[in-house]
Amino acid sequence: MMTLKVNGHDHQIDADPDTPLLYVLREDIQLNAAKFGCGLGQCGACTVIVDGKAVLSCITPLLLLEGKQVTTLEGLGTVETPATIQRAFMEEQAAQCGYCIAGMMMRAQALLQKNPKPTDAQIRTELEPHLCRCGTHMRILRAVHRAAHLMQTADASPVQRSAQ
């Protein structure tokens, strides 16, 4: 049994220490956003934020997360009170099937927390680990630019929650 801090809450987890974080988030804590895409760290669909950094949860075992703060897309905002990054993806309609999107958003969020004014080249480089099969890339890039812009302005309301 170990304590895992996710989205600001402590969870008592009864799972083998080698269990990848992804399975704990999806099954033990019943969160949907982080997705199983490859289990190999090749596609980015499982990305979450751990202590401010984007992490591939499908290849990160539970034992490495003691005392760390995990943030998933659910921890940023809700449909009613979306975080800026979520609002930007909605406004740009930056999804087709949407399966890869949560992972993309988490890495973009980590980038914007570190670098609020990224260049287009920086965004592309940062998103390099992520695959999208529907070809929604142009919209994803626009959404990250929009989020950066919104975060610079008072328009970032209604809610601007920051991932830990």
Added chain:
Amino acid sequence: MNAPVILDRRRVLAGGGALIVSFSLAPALADDAGPAPKPPGSLATAPYLDSWIRIDADGSITAFTGKAELGQGFKTAFQQIAAEELDVAFDALKVVTADTGRTANEGYTSGSQSTQYSGTAIQNAAAQVRALLMAEAAKRVDLPVESFRTENGAVIASDGQRLGYGELVAGDMLHVQAQPKSKLKDPATYRVMGQPIQRVDIPAKVTGGAAYVQDMRLPGMVHARIIRPPSYGAVLTACDTSAVEKMPGLVKVVRDGNFLAVVTKKEFQSVKAMKALSAAAKWKETASLPKQDDLLAVLTGLKSNDMTIFEQSNPAAVGQKTLEATFTRPYQAHGSIGPSCAVAQLIDGEMTVWTHTQGVYPDRAGIAEMLKVPPASVRLIHVEGSGCYGHNGADDAAADAALIARAMPGTPVRVQWMREQEHSWEPFGPAMVTRLKASLDGSGRIADWHFDVWTNTHSMRPGGAGSMLAAQHMAQPFAVPPPEVLPLPAGGGDRNAIPIYKFPNAKVVHHFIPEMPVRISAMRALGAYHNVFSIESFMDELAAAAGADPIEFRLKHLEDKRGREVIEKAAQAFGWQKGQKAPQGRGYGFAFARYKSLAAYCAIASEVEVNSETGRPRLVRAVAAVDSGQVVNPDGLTNQIEGAIVQSMSWTLYEAVTFDDTRITSIDWQTYPILRFDAVPDTIEVHIINRPGLPFLGSGETGQGPAAASIANAIANATGKRLRNLPLTRKRIKDAIDA
């Protein structure tokens, strides 16, 4: 008059019928002496209005579609269509998608046919429902029907009386067959259709809501993993399950012939058990795969049924200069980002499967056959999965889940495929070879045209159990059904093989190859991807031989007015100028097609950069024009075309399934690389030519072929070298430059 009125069905039907007669007397129909016309779209096969639109007494409205939302956004588009014709606000209704327990049988969600068939059905059903409601109001208020209008879910009389749809609907009032003609709204009055309404599914997807079958959690649900054979036809010779059975959380090992699965309480336990059992299983494999490096010889060497599908001759036109070229396409993967998944549960003899299949009804038939039960005892409910782009592992996963759930009555079973399983077991997009030959006359026109295409069928979707892996692998297996030629005009491997251009002499031959050495099935656009790539590449080669501008050359051979307008729009928006040279290291390309020769028109101009040192290509920008008839949601259409261009670019530049003589060797994203962000274009523009009031034309796949050819033509323009073998990899381009 607001008191509830109980109407008997007979009276309602009579009332509805009286109103519908007035439609039927429309002059166009009155003159038609032929057989009774069928109602449009999928209403022809599912004619009852209440199969499409339901209105409850409280006024809540539901539209039903037998099609499945795959991320194309049509659920939103259908909500717009229904809201428009019912005259209610967009938010006033819900759309229910493919479910054998609730929706009409619309076969597969494929071929860019959802809006064309299901959207048309909903549009006409909604219009007829609205007319029935007005007729009912007229009866109750006793005013002529012309003095009523509808607004926000109510029928309003000229004297101001307002009757809500909910209070008007009674009993089986909507359980009437659709009439052939509907009184559709004037497009000039549209308020919901044609608007870029935000998609209904996106909020959940960007906030972690439950949006996919992968997100389902039923009480008491267990987790299963399949241990697939290492190669096609492998036979399980030994499998010691004793160690695995002692593993933590293990609930069951399921073995049925070559079908092997583990079931555990928690999910990661099933991954561990799968790995352990995989190591314990002994398989006898057979080397049965063809030579991957020589698909041209492989495909043209297999026995084929040769069909001349188009022939035209005019001896007056004589060619002087003849060109020939051969194009190849490898096997390519759908490559869904989320591996296939399904949940199944057997309760009191009733099997329910939640699946991201594209065809709940045909898949149900296959599963029922596999389980040897009546189809009525099996229910398939579509729940979204990751984008599929055709027949991926979805149907197989559904069958896997059903087979395991049968062995554990009452318990919900979730099957999740692993990445390697999706990559190695999905039915791939079939390899293809095309051979083209054409001659130019003295004036630079094409005098004769020959087109030959060699390929398998392009759909092995279930209909029978034998299409599904679980049924093939059982101890008493079901045989893979014989492949079928998909009928023209839409076609399969010969989709878009008949050119849209007008040539005095032309012959098109479809060499249908029944033998399938690699597991294949439908992949987005079917044969159209490669056929359009071939035709549109070759048109550029012919234009060059004629000394003509590629766009001018196309227009010279094209009569179709809408096609010409799409070409002109893309050219103008791109800034295409005759004889214009791209900057150093870059090239311009153009291509056009009308998908399936009957769906949306699409033209794409592109600019590609080629690094002459490394050969590495990059699509810098693309400009598309599309005509898909009446536009329902312009942003949804734009999203589809943008996606088609980017996905087709990935297929075209990078992708080929690899295999040795026994096993598929492209089993993950490292061995099957696809587009990453470093190669994403700078810009993609989509220009829509809206056609108010004209039929919806399927557009989800219209971009695949033109994008491929446009990029190939731009590479040829940049390098002076013509590449005809897909994918147009960095190495192939480099080799061509160095040659």
